[in-house]
Amino acid sequence: MADELNKVLAEKYPRPLARASPARASPISPMPTLVPVVLANAQRKQAPLPKGRLSRSPSDMAAGWWWPSELLAGRSRQEVIQLCRDACQADSDAAGAKRDIIALANPGYSLQFTGSDRAKAQAKRELDQLEKRLGDFRGWDELINHQLSEAFEAGAGSLEAYPFPSRGGVAGVEIVPAEEITILREGNARVYRQTLYGTDLDPRTYVYSPFGQHARDPHGTPVMVSALIELERKLTLVNGTDKIINMISDGPFLEIGVPPPTLDDLGLDSTADPEYGTRRAMWFTAYLEIATQARSRGAMVVPDGVNSRAVPLTSNVGGIADLHAMNNMRLWSGLMTLPFLRGKTEGTTQALAEVMYPILLSHAENLQIVARSVVEHVMNLHLRLAGIPASVELGFVAPPNPFKLDHARAELVTAQADAIYMEQLGPEYTQMVAARLDLDPQKVLAWREANKPAPPPMSIKEDVKPQQGGDPNQQP
Numbered sequence: 001m002a003d004e005l006n007k008v009l010a011e012k013y014p015r016p017l018a019r020a021s022p023a024r025a026s027p028i029s030p031m032p033t034l035v036p037v038v039l040a041n042a043q044r045k046q047a048p049l050p051k052g053r054l055s056r057s058p059s060d061m062a063a064g065w066w067w068p069s070e071l072l073a074g075r076s077r078q079e080v081i082q083l084c085r086d087a088c089q090a091d092s093d094a095a096g097a098k099r100d101i102i103a104l105a106n107p108g109y110s111l112q113f114t115g116s117d118r119a120k121a122q123a124k125r126e127l128d129q130l131e132k133r134l135g136d137f138r139g140w141d142e143l144i145n146h147q148l149s150e151a152f153e154a155g156a157g158s159l160e161a162y163p164f165p166s167r168g169g170v171a172g173v174e175i176v177p178a179e180e181i182t183i184l185r186e187g188n189a190r191v192y193r194q195t196l197y198g199t200d201l202d203p204r205t206y207v208y209s210p211f212g213q214h215a216r217d218p219h220g221t222p223v224m225v226s227a228l229i230e231l232e233r234k235l236t237l238v239n240g241t242d243k244i245i246n247m248i249s250d251g252p253f254l255e256i257g258v259p260p261p262t263l264d265d266l267g268l269d270s271t272a273d274p275e276y277g278t279r280r281a282m283w284f285t286a287y288l289e290i291a292t293q294a295r296s297r298g299a300m301v302v303p304d305g306v307n308s309r310a311v312p313l314t315s316n317v318g319g320i321a322d323l324h325a326m327n328n329m330r331l332w333s334g335l336m337t338l339p340f341l342r343g344k345t346e347g348t349t350q351a352l353a354e355v356m357y358p359i360l361l362s363h364a365e366n367l368q369i370v371a372r373s374v375v376e377h378v379m380n381l382h383l384r385l386a387g388i389p390a391s392v393e394l395g396f397v398a399p400p401n402p403f404k405l406d407h408a409r410a411e412l413v414t415a416q417a418d419a420i421y422m423e424q425l426g427p428e429y430t431q432m433v434a435a436r437l438d439l440d441p442q443k444v445l446a447w448r449e450a451n452k453p454a455p456p457p458m459s460i461k462e463d464v465k466p467q468q469g470g471d472p473n474q475q476p
Contacts, residue, residue: 018308057216059185066185068217072225081179082154087231094224094231097337101223102148105364105371108397111142111379115390123383123390126169130382135173141374142175144394147209147371152180155220157374160201161381171383176201181208183218206376209370223335223367230331237407258287266471361399368396419456422448 059066087094113120137143156178164171176194177438181201184191192201192208210220262267262414266279267475339358371393379392401407421428430440430448 011445019344050219053188057185059187062186064186065191067248068183068185068219070182070219072221076357078179080225080228081154081177082223083223083228087224087228088149088153089235091231093234093331094227094335097150097224097335098152100337100368101152101360102145102366102411104361105148106141106144106396106397107399110397112393113390114393115388119388119390122388123392126382126386126388127379127392130170133170135172135174137173143378144371144375146175147374148367151209151220151367151370152210152223154179154224155211155222156274157207157211157370159374159378160206161378162205163381163385168387169386170378173378176206178208178219181219183208205381211367211370223363227331228337231419234331237308269316301331348377357402364399372396416456419453420458423455 010262048317058068063188066451072080075083084094088098089095100340101109102201111124113123115123129153131139134140134143137146147159150157154177158176158178158181160174160176162171163169163174180194180196182193182195184193192206193199211220211221212221214221261280263271266276266283268276268279270276375394376392379394383390383392418429427445430445433442434444
């Protein structure tokens, strides 16, 4: 009853609204109501990591082993690799490009051992002995070059390091061409099957190192596969050029207008005679023989009424060189080489070479990954089987830099400019230079305070100014 009374009084005599008091700054501001969904989600506790693979592939759907398509550019992988191998033996551009990139990728190698001093000495001796048991290869250098070549032609390094029957070390190595290998999948598992012989290779002794993998294809891609179309076109152009050269060497093209023979000329009474076609052909062939024999003599005698004209060929073959040049540019790009490495120096400036040459070196370094994984597999497998507590890493010597002198001059000019700015702008610029060189700025400032350098010159020294004319990289 009291509740009903209070309700009626509240409706008839509402209380006046109290004035709002000034808002006080709260030490902890409440979260606004309109919080971005991303921030709200970030504050929630994340779910634990999955305990396996969540993505799906055809190998998860197959009832048993599954293997990806072995097609490359619409052809079988075996056919494409064979074409690449043939080109590297028969085509000068393909063979030269392969030799160049191998030379850049393997100018020399070094071995870095990890372990105790005694273990590293033992490992070095063991690998020196293993180097004499590399089968068809006389040393590590030849094996490295071979694996680089395989990456260029076949798209992968592939090798088995088989142990002694006692499993006390690696007895030797056997090359397994990449085109013989099919990689099968079942879920997360992989099997390397030598399809031709139906043999599954043991991943503990066998190593497959692909180059240029794409999508789900694990087999890799030959470096030069994109040049196959240009190689075929080059062969067509070369054959056509040879034909034209032979025609030019025979002399001008002869155009002869021969009047058709009459029945009296053929010794016949009717065109329905069975001999008509044969004698008519012999009539024109006779003039062809006369023209062919006349090439070497430079003169031709024909009956009155026969018209003859010499058509020079040289004026009609000027575009062949342009066709060759256009195809060669595409070909060299597919072969991962540069025009000036193939002898085309026209239009190649030093500035352009300095941009393009590092790109080629980067390609060579990518090929090194293939050879490194194969050779390190052989070496470390032998050390494990021999019971030596050490490991080894293969490193490559940097190829010679043809722009070394120019780069040294540029670095010296940069150092002079830094010295001038440090003198004029003080510690702040000094700290920036130290950070750029990955040095401790405070230690650099302290050293400069204790060893006050002399003021730098305000002009570039004469000995670092660019040379006028000649080869700017030529050593003095």
